[in-house]
Amino acid sequence: MNLLRKARETGRTIDLVIIERKRHLNISDTAGSTALLDGCNCCAGGLSPRMCDILDDMQLDLPEEVIQSRVTSITVQGHWKNVEIAVPPERRMLSVFRGSKPAGRSDRTGSFDAFLLEKAVKDGAVLITGDVHEVGYSDTARPLVHYDTGAEKKTIEADFLVIATGVSHVAAMRNHESDLLGSLQVMIPGFTPPSLRGAIICELRVPEQTLAQMQGEVYFIQYGSADLRLEMCSIIPKTEFVTVVLIGPGIDRIEGHVERFEVVDRFLALPHVRKLLPGPHRLSCTCGPHMVTGVAGTAFADRVAVIGDLATSRLNKDGIYSAYETSRALANTLLTQGTDRLSLRRAYWPGVKAISRDNLFGRVVFLLHRITFSTPFLSRVLYQAIFTERKTKTSPHRRLERILWSIASGDASYRYILRLMLHPSTIWSIAIGGLMVTIRNYLAELLFGLKWRNLGRHTTGVYREQFGSKRRQFINLILQTGLGLPKRRDIEKMYTIKIKAPGDIIFERLGRFGNEDRGYFRPRFVDVRRVRGEPNREGSIIRYSVTPGFLSFNLMLERSTEHQHLVYRVLDGFAQGGVLIFEIEPLGKGKCGLSIYVTFDLSNGTGPLSRFTLSIFRVLFPAFLHDVVWNHSLCQLKDCIENQTCS
Ligand SMILES: Cc1cc2nc3c(=O)[nH]c(=O)nc-3n(C[C@H](O)[C@H](O)[C@H](O)COP(=O)(O)OP(=O)(O)OC[C@H]3O[C@@H](n4cnc5c(N)ncnc54)[C@H](O)[C@@H]3O)c2cc1C
Numbered sequence: 001m002n003l004l005r006k007a008r009e010t011g012r013t014i015d016l017v018i019i020e021r022k023r024h025l026n027i028s029d030t031a032g033s034t035a036l037l038d039g040c041n042c043c044a045g046g047l048s049p050r051m052c053d054i055l056d057d058m059q060l061d062l063p064e065e066v067i068q069s070r071v072t073s074i075t076v077q078g079h080w081k082n083v084e085i086a087v088p089p090e091r092r093m094l095s096v097f098r099g100s101k102p103a104g105r106s107d108r109t110g111s112f113d114a115f116l117l118e119k120a121v122k123d124g125a126v127l128i129t130g131d132v133h134e135v136g137y138s139d140t141a142r143p144l145v146h147y148d149t150g151a152e153k154k155t156i157e158a159d160f161l162v163i164a165t166g167v168s169h170v171a172a173m174r175n176h177e178s179d180l181l182g183s184l185q186v187m188i189p190g191f192t193p194p195s196l197r198g199a200i201i202c203e204l205r206v207p208e209q210t211l212a213q214m215q216g217e218v219y220f221i222q223y224g225s226a227d228l229r230l231e232m233c234s235i236i237p238k239t240e241f242v243t244v245v246l247i248g249p250g251i252d253r254i255e256g257h258v259e260r261f262e263v264v265d266r267f268l269a270l271p272h273v274r275k276l277l278p279g280p281h282r283l284s285c286t287c288g289p290h291m292v293t294g295v296a297g298t299a300f301a302d303r304v305a306v307i308g309d310l311a312t313s314r315l316n317k318d319g320i321y322s323a324y325e326t327s328r329a330l331a332n333t334l335l336t337q338g339t340d341r342l343s344l345r346r347a348y349w350p351g352v353k354a355i356s357r358d359n360l361f362g363r364v365v366f367l368l369h370r371i372t373f374s375t376p377f378l379s380r381v382l383y384q385a386i387f388t389e390r391k392t393k394t395s396p397h398r399r400l401e402r403i404l405w406s407i408a409s410g411d412a413s414y415r416y417i418l419r420l421m422l423h424p425s426t427i428w429s430i431a432i433g434g435l436m437v438t439i440r441n442y443l444a445e446l447l448f449g450l451k452w453r454n455l456g457r458h459t460t461g462v463y464r465e466q467f468g469s470k471r472r473q474f475i476n477l478i479l480q481t482g483l484g485l486p487k488r489r490d491i492e493k494m495y496t497i498k499i500k501a502p503g504d505i506i507f508e509r510l511g512r513f514g515n516e517d518r519g520y521f522r523p524r525f526v527d528v529r530r531v532r533g534e535p536n537r538e539g540s541i542i543r544y545s546v547t548p549g550f551l552s553f554n555l556m557l558e559r560s561t562e563h564q565h566l567v568y569r570v571l572d573g574f575a576q577g578g579v580l581i582f583e584i585e586p587l588g589k590g591k592c593g594l595s596i597y598v599t600f601d602l603s604n605g606t607g608p609l610s611r612f613t614l615s616i617f618r619v620l621f622p623a624f625l626h627d628v629v630w631n632h633s634l635c636q637l638k639d640c641i642e643n644q645t646c647s
Contacts, residue, residue: 001058001116003331004123010335016125017156018117019132019147022099040101042168042201042289043319044236044245045112046071046218048410049091051321060119062094065110068238069095071218074408078222078373080272081383082458084498085405088395093218093409095236095243102203102241102284130154134179135161135187135304143187143303160339161187161304162330164323167196168289170310188301194312195294198254200246202264202286206277211237212589213500219276220408222373224250228266231370232316235276241284242277247291247316260286271454275643292319295356300344305330311352315362318410322355362414368421369407383457384441385434387631391461392433399426437624444628449524452632460495460634462595467494474597478579481559481567486577486601493626496595497634501641503563503584503592509641510566510582511535514542519646520636523629536560542568550613555580575600594637596630 007014022039045068047055055062071093075084087093096112097105121127130147138144143161147154163184170181170193185191214237224230230248246267254263264286267273292313299306307330308323329351330344337343372378386400395401403420406412420426445452462470471494478485499506512518514530521528525547531554533540542555553573560566563584570578578600585593640646 001120001123001125002328003334004120004125005058006331006335012335014124016120017128017158018120018125019128019130019145019156020117021129021131022113023129023150038101039099040287041098041113041166042287043098044201044234044243045096045098045238046234046236047094047096047112048318048321049087049093050318050411051324052092052094054321054324060116062096062112062115063110065107066096066112066115067094068097068110069236070216071095072216074218074220074405076220076222076373076404076408077272077456079376079379080452080454080456081373081379082456083383083386083404084459085401085408087409088405091409091411095218095238097238104205104284105240107239132165132180134183135163136183137187137303141302159303160334162327163304163306163310164308164327166309167193167292170196170290184306187304188298188306190298191301191306192297193310194292194296196290197247197293198252199289199291200244200251200254200260200263200286201289202244202260203241203284204244204268204277205240205282205284206242207280209590210278211240211242213591214242214276215589218408221273222370223272224248224267225270228263228270230267231374232366233267242281254288257286260288272456275456275639278643291316293359295352295359298349299352300341300348302341303339305344305348312356312359314355314410315359315414316366317407321410325355326352358414360414361418365407365414365417365421380457381430381434381438383434383459384438385430387459387461388433388437389429390459390463391467392464394465395463399423400429440624441628444622444625445632447524448526448625448629448632450628450632455635455639457631458497458635458638460497460631462494462496470494470595471597474581474583474599477559477565477567477581483558483567483569483579484577486579486599488601489599490601491575491578491623491626492599493623493630494595494597495627495630495634496593497638498587498591499594499638499641500591502590503586505641506584506592506594507536507563507566509637509646510584514540517646519640521629521633523632526629533557536566541571544573550574550610570600574602577601594634596634598626 004014004016024038071087073084073086075082097110098113099111100108117127128147128149130149132145132147134146136144138157143158145156145158145161147156165180181193217237219235221233221235222231229250230246232247234245236243244264244267246263251263254260261283264283268277268279268281292309293315295312296306296310299311307326309319311326312322313319314322330348333344333347337347372382382400386404389398389400399420403417403426406417406420471492475485509518512535513521514528515535527545529543529545531541531543536557538557538560540557542557544553544555546552551574553575554571555568556571558567558569566582568580570576570580578598581597583595583597585595587593
């Protein structure tokens with residue numbers, strides 16, 4: 001398309017013929033279409049922000065039936081730590097299917113590749129359905145392409161030949177099932193396909209409710225188990241299916257369907273994966289394609305060039321974008337330099353090499369990423385550093401989040417990402433906001449007996465830029481409820497977590513706050529019990545019996561708005577007059593945000609002894625303990641509701 005459009009801009013005409021082996025879809029209501037193709041490319045179909053920018057630049061508006069999902073958040077998960085990153089408002093990520101598969105799709109015509117081919121045909125390309133099995137030069141040194149349409153064998157003589165077959169057939173080519181690789185190596189002396197790595201891709205049917213609750217999300221799982229070593233696996237929920245891609249040392253040598261099925265089963269049975277995809281699921285298809293990890297020996301000769309995966313690809317990410325980049329570099333070369341070997345070496349090859357050079361930085365990026373997310377301690381430190389950064393820095397200054405976003409979305413070069421990773425400010429953020437806080441919080445968790453076994457950590461801190469507006473909402477609510485605001489607001493804390501459940505279920509579980517069977521908020525030294533009234537009923541009183549006893553106090557539920565708000569007031573004790581609010585906010589189908597707001601003044605006390613004790617307590621009050629306890633409790637509450645783990 002680039003070639004045709006750019007040629008037209010410069011007043012030139014090019015006859016472009018595309019030979020594609022995928023057959024036309026045999027669907028009666030699509031008879032008018034030129035390019036609705038069957039099959040699949042064994043690709044997860046994630047369109048990175050940079051790829052979406054390209055589509056915009058080329059005015060290629062994807063029709064609704066092609067878009068499988070609009071990604072709103074990415075969650076990076078390693079060793080039970082979950083870091084969710086919202087897709088920045090100015091960026092766009094989509095998912096698509098590349099062909100008509102998986103079988104059983106109700107919208108088989110919505111295919112990204114078919115859409116692009118249609119556009120190319122509209123721009124003037126000729127599309128032939130056929131399998132190219134051999135290439136070579138004619139007597140006049142022009143490329144010859146031999147292809148099989150199924151009905152007959154044909155040959156085209158061209159001025160220039162572009163090979164864009166991807167690598168999914170390289171294994172077959174190597175096994176001499178096709179002459180294509182051998183004949184290509186004769187045409188391009190020194191051509192060898194790039195090095196590859198095995199992957200597994202599968203399409204799952206999951207319960208409707210699970211799929212609805214996952215809409216807009218993408219997960220990157222960095223860790224499997226000691227006997228299923230994984231890295232950078234992805235889970236992409238789409239309209240009817242969930243696409244899962246597995247990569248890692250545990251996948252590299254898997255061969256054959258039976259083994260593949262067995263590995264997918266083991267993946268789905270991993271405890272942290274079961275929490276995301278609780279099942280029952282049905283495997284619609286599974287495949288063992290290859291991912292490119294290297295670069296072709298040479299990718300050009302006179303009047304011929306290799307593009308896309310068969311030349312090289314971005315490591316682990318964004319292969320569609322890098323395939324586009326190689327094709328753009330080639331189109332520019334052909335239009336501005338020439339079709340001979342020297343022109344291609346001068347203008348096209350550097351584009352390919354730039355991708356493979358950047359992959360060297362990518363290797364270090366992924367190594368550091370993998371080590372961090374597969375080590376319990378390091379993943380904890382990073383998780384904590386991100387938590388701290390989120391609460392203390394505004395978006396442009398959140399370096400760690402930018403790094404994770406760029407790695408997961410493919411939105412920056414690996415060289416840039418590595419520079420960010422190794423920058424002294426990043427190391428400082430990890431050391432102070434991560435390591436120091438982790439040590440402190442770890443000791444607090446030991447003190448309060450908070451256990452994380454089989455419990456996912458989620459970042460519950462509120463983004464700094466959202467804190468102000470949310471706080472105003474809570475203050476208005478306190479004023480509407482007729483409660484006075486604590487004068488100084490010595491302590492003011494806010495936490496939030498996403499829970500995949502409807503508001504009424506969360507509300508009901510919050511109603512058990514003072515019950516023995518609540519399943520969350522059970523720190524050592526604090527016994528919480530409803531001593532008056534009914535769950536979630538205004539006027540009910542919850543007693544916090546704390547050791548030491550002078551820290552005990554009572555909370556009264558002042559306002560209860562069905563499935564929305566619970567506003568408690570502290571009746572006595574060191575935080576007398578303080579307020580605790582639970583807020584449930586719908587976030588879409590079957591999903592809610594649960595926020596907690598706490599504010600209180602540290603009391604001055606009444607008698608001389610209590611005044612003295614409380615003044616010392618005020619100086620020493622470890623406000624972070626609140627963060628530690630509520631972070632654990634919110635993660636417990638989420639787990640308890642989503643996975644019915646409450647006892
Ligand atoms: C498991 C997996 C998941 C991936 N997920 C993503 C992702 O989410 N996002 C992303 O950006 N990248 C992803 N990639 C990478 C991406 O799929 C590739 O980088 C990209 O598809 C390369 O494009 P290509 O045009 O070179 O090859 P392909 O997409 O493989 O296209 C090659 C085309 O050539 C046709 N063809 C092949 N041989 C012949 C022949 N002999 N005659 C005629 N036609 C032929 C094929 O039918 C096919 O249509 C993934 C890769 C794998 C393995």
